[in-house]
Amino acid sequence: MQIKLNGCYAIYSWHWDIPEDEVCGICRVSFDGTCTTCKYPGDECPLVIGECQHAFHMHCIWKWLETETAKGLCPMCRQPFTMDKDKDVN
Ligand SMILES: [Zn+2]
Ligand SMILES: [Zn+2]
Ligand SMILES: [Zn+2]
Structure with a gap:
């Protein structure tokens, strides 16, 4: 799949450094795609x-953590969700 942006630019050429079948635990969309509120993958919708x-997706976990039921917990394992800042997901 190709999306043209400022000429010929294959936006699907990059890949997050994670297993290919990995999907976001919140919106169930692949990490090669975006969260439900973003149109294009990349820096605008980071992991x-x-x-x-x-x-x-950053937007998904933000939205989740803002809900009353979240209580700051990871929706997958129910441990306090702390972002791993040492990890370079680029
Ligand atoms: Zn998501
Ligand atoms: Zn997003
Ligand atoms: Zn977790």
């Missing part, structure tokens, strides 16, 4: 990986 090693 975050928690210390529990669960990964989500």
